[in-house]
Amino acid sequence: MSTDTTTGTPNTDRLAAERDRWVAAGTAGRPFFVERASGARIWDVDGREFIDFVGGVGTANHGHTNPEIVAAIRAQLDQYLHQCFSLSAYEPYVDVCRLLCECHPGDFDKKAILLNSGAEAVENAVKIARYSTGRDAIVCLDNAFHGRTLLTLSLTAKVRPYKLGFGPFAPEIYRAPGPYPYRGISSDDAIDGLHRLFANQVDPSDVAAIIFEPVEGEGGFLPMPDDYPARVAEIAAEHGMLVISDEVQAGMGRTGMPSAIARYGVEPDLCTWGKAMGGGLPISGVSGRAEIMDSVHAGGIGGTYGGNPLSCAAASVAITQVLDTNFQDAALALGERLRARLDGIAAGEPSIGEVRGVGSMLALEIVEDPGTKVPDAARAAAVINHAFDRGLILMGAGVASNVIRILVPLVATEADVTEGMNVLAESFAATA
Incomplete structure (x- = not known):
């Protein structure tokens, strides 16, 4: 883990303290500070590598730092x-x-x-x-x-x-x-x-x-x-x-x-x-x-x-x-791969009430029981937080905050998808 050489404090902790001091609290999220990003990967200021399944809330369709x-x-x-x-x-x-x-x-x-x-x-x-x-x-x-x-x-x-x-x-x-x-x-x-x-x-x-x-x-x-x-x-x-x-x-x-x-x-x-x-x-x-x-x-x-x-x-x-139709075809193909993996995870996880979406804009609705369909925001948050600790960035959605959105950059590689989906599956298992 990288540290501030003058204080010995991890950069994330140092910047989190600075944010708390200077940035309005209403904007705050988890203590996570980006140093660089490329494609569907992000590295933080302490050198940790993350797979990005949020893509800047849909802004990174073309990947982070697209060369063109x-x-x-x-x-x-x-x-x-x-x-x-x-x-x-x-x-x-x-x-x-x-x-x-x-x-x-x-x-x-x-x-x-x-x-x-x-x-x-x-x-x-x-x-x-x-x-x-x-x-x-x-x-x-x-x-x-x-x-x-x-x-x-x-x-x-x-x-x-x-x-x-x-x-x-x-x-x-x-x-x-x-x-x-x-x-x-x-x-x-x-x-x-x-x-x-x-x-x-x-x-x-x-x-x-x-x-x-x-x-x-x-x-x-x-x-x-x-x-x-x-x-x-x-x-x-x-x-x-x-x-x-x-x-x-x-x-x-x-x-x-x-x-x-x-x-x-x-x-x-x-x-x-x-x-x-x-x-x-x-x-x-x-x-x-x-x-x-x-x-x-x-x-x-x-x-x-x-x-x-x-x-x-x-x-x-x-x-x-x-x-470009090649870009569109690649986006559809990525969506099909993502949907297949999400359907596979849902088949063994009763808390996933529905997998839905179009193309590569996909989501999981998390419920307490598939029969009652009562929203389970706590479980969704637990999965998101566990995945983050394992190096996968996810984000919630839904009026009841019980939906996990999937917005993978459309240039994601097969390795990005496979690794990310493995972490997602493990996060459901770990929070069951």
Whole structure:
């Protein structure tokens, strides 16, 4: 174990003390400080090696320090670091907008804007939807996560730790049931709930847009049933509402396609992007039908750092890789290997109520008993903590915090997968 040569204290302990002294407590997690990372591996400041099954919460689809992305960033460093696009335009911004439009499903004219984070993308999608329709209301789903700003937190469903104490929340946000087949909520149930919402809380003529994640992330990695997105799109079209597909976590090849919504055959009016689109640098975007994107008056959308040139350089490479069918095929193949191993672990572990997900966006729901399906957050945490001690990074999810998410970088090797899954299996056995 590495130590601070001046004090003899392990670097992790030293940095944890510094964090406790200087960093707001609300951001704190486990005492873990990264020194370097490559592919699907991370090394901490004390020289410990970890297999990463979280990928920066879905930002590392292309792997840590992807060589092509790093090279693009280095090249941009010699040109300029910042230009506010609304004042001094630059080609990398335009290029990334074009690539986002290529990721957006549908044979129609599209345009895009660039921002800094997934939450900013969602905020701007809502602004654009409201402006273009002249309506105020936004419908979202149970188990949704759309960000941590005031508006996006209003759309997010999970109280602890996200919403607790941060109200009052933004008005004209309405929540409908989201499909959750494992817990008995089918597409029919969710659609019935949407109609009840329109009867009891908000008239469809007042709704600007319906927003949902094709695979709900923080809510528990809940894929929308095959029929649900198309049925929602049909209802939206009937009432003049827009459909917003939140691709922040599920997009950029995570499900095996550039956009997760594409597998459902739905062509959304707007898509929000983030996380992996920057290959590790902060950038996000909104893409959509050209007439909707162009509806906002000049200067109505944008921001100082939106589409920063360094982030655009990284995103141009990252999205180009996502659009490559070889990258997509590799992501699907990885997902099949991961799913097979997870199914194998679940077959001998009754606490795993369900293995679910799409492509390489997978999760395990942990329950006290497979019959009652009572969520078991304590067991999920125990598995995550034991795995960390054995060198595997995992992360929870779900409104009840009883889901273990699997977001392996899409460039992970067979050795990464095998070693990580072995540790995961051992962690279930050790915490039984």
